[in-house]
Amino acid sequence: MIIIYTMAVKTRKFAVTIDKNRCKGCLLCVAFCPRNVLAMQKTEAKVADPDACIGCQLCEIYCPDFAISVSKIEEENGK
């Protein structure tokens, strides 16, 4: 069950999704995120501050469980 935290806020450029089935709560994404976008919720990572994401993909590179992915949000007018 994939939870997508993509509240429709104009300024956000990246969407971060976490697959709860795969995440084992190893803390790596939280540790490597330079903008504190991610935080632990009991034993799983969750997207705490989606607007702060700068799309650096460190969370994706260091997640051993293929549980997190970052995708670019296309501009409203498709630029």
Add this chain to the structure above:
Amino acid sequence: MFPYEKYLRRDRFPHIWCTGCGCGIVLKALLRAIERSKISKDDIALVSGIGCSSRTPGYVDFNTLHTTHGRAIAFATGLKLAKKELKVIVVTGDGDATAIGGNHFIHAARRNLDMTVLIYNNYIYGMTGGQASPTTPTGKKGSTAPYGTIEPAFDISGLAIAAGASFVARSTCYHAVQLDKYIHKGILKKGFSVIEAISPCPTYYARPNRLGNVVDMLQWYKENSIPVEVARKVSEEEKKDKIIIGILHDAEKPEFCEEYQRLSARVRKIDNK
């Protein structure tokens, strides 16, 4: 952003590796390297032995072969020689490759057979419950070295170079981006290429040795790694117990499959004279 999913056998997930295990990070580096190499999935054979890292082939969508402990490289030798068009990649662990598999490792390197060998070196036997391995650093604990191992550890990359491998590189799970570059170079290299990936085993290496969690381990890799270019200039003292990362060896050498094809051509020319 990176299309990992297209390489995965998704119904096999979540995978079995422990929380914070480095296998997933190394596998991602391998997939990024394969993506960059643009080799079709049909032409890739991923061969493994036995151990945590050797479960990798089951999770990815290639021609995958999970063999017996230590023998991946010997199986891969037959596969490659029988079908040269296959890009043969071996994934193996420190114990699988250099303990029980040591004989096949050094001979395939000596032959310089075209093959990419990705060694997940987590300093321990994880699958069987944390026994010490040939790369467990002296003094560190394993379930079969409860008082700390008294054995010196293998320098796997040094072993590969001495045995004749034409491309040898080492990186760590902290330096995951360089890791995928070295794997990519290894894949493109015509010859026996070895990439050693220092990988965290939080369950059976970090815990008995009180090294903290996986974030602490990666932090330790960051602070204890030296690029090979720097290492060549500093004293032995400064390099002691450090992880030397980078491309450690890159030479042009005759490749076994090509030499065999030339031999066959020569024999068949004599034949029909």
Add this chain to the structure above:
Amino acid sequence: MVNRENAKLMTGNEACAEAALVAGMSFFAGYPITPSSEIAECLARRLPQEGGTFVQMEDELASMAAIIGASLAGVKSMTATSGPGFSLMQENIGYASMTEVPCVIVNVQRGGPSTGLPTLPSQADVMQARWGTHGDHPIIAVAPSTVRETYDWTIKAFNFSERFRVPVVVLLDEIIGHINEKIVFPKREEIEIVDRARTKQNPEDYKPYELTDSDIPLFADFGSGYRYHVTGLSHDETGFPTNDPKKVDLLHRRLNRKIDRYKSEIISYKTAFLEDADLCIVAFGSSARSAYRAVSRARTSGLKVGIFHIFVLWPFPYEELNKIARRIKKFIVPEMNLGQVAHEVACATKYEVTQVNRVDGGLITPDEILEAIKNVPV
């Protein structure tokens, strides 16, 4: 001199190598070991001429691994060794059984155990050929007794291996391997060559171990567009590991059923002089040569003796011997070991079996068998 008969003087080892080429073998991996090295030496010369691949590996178990790897790429592959190497190969032979990868293993038996008698014959690896690797597993073992039979049975070994997708052991011994005999080659068109059955499904639907009513799954070559998984772990029809008791039971029973079910098409033996015999000699391999001589001499001195000459040791001809035991009560088994086949004959016939054993590196002579014939309790 016109070779009208298409005959040649040849050793068993060389005939084995040439027969493998005729069978379509194009990959050999081996390691030097007396008394089988000549097979590797011959193929090191011949395979490049035939566009095949020869590699000398670092040890015998690497050779066994390499021929499985090659077979997965779709070629017919073989290795050859003797006792000590055969022991090293066992784990990977089990892997070939479990993953159903066709391959042929030639064991030119020498005196054992251990280093034993490297240059002298024995027949003491019979049980190892069946039970050398751990676990219940399918395997076939054939035992020629002449150079021509070595030629025929090496080809049949490949055919069995390809048809049933099992490792097949060709049991020679030092005598058959090194003896020079005239061999008249069969015409090529008369030789049946079998290739493994390959799938016709489109790749997305292909399951490497999908149940078929023949119990033998359809093969797909690695790198031919069928991306699938092969593992030595117990697996289901998708090829992925499973611990599900039902699936594991299904796999292990199917693997072993592959041999039991087709036994009648695998088992092979030859009988002579049994019609009126009251004593039957059961022999295989080079001991059978002496047995034939002993039988003919016994016959000329009026003794009603016949022979049951086994070609396929595993699966063993229990029922066939049992049928014979309904009429014949006395059995003699000459073999260069301490009774490995005699034990099976006793099981099959339910009778006491007279053993003629030599474990001194010498071939059992016709006289020794004749002696046993004469002294069999009435």
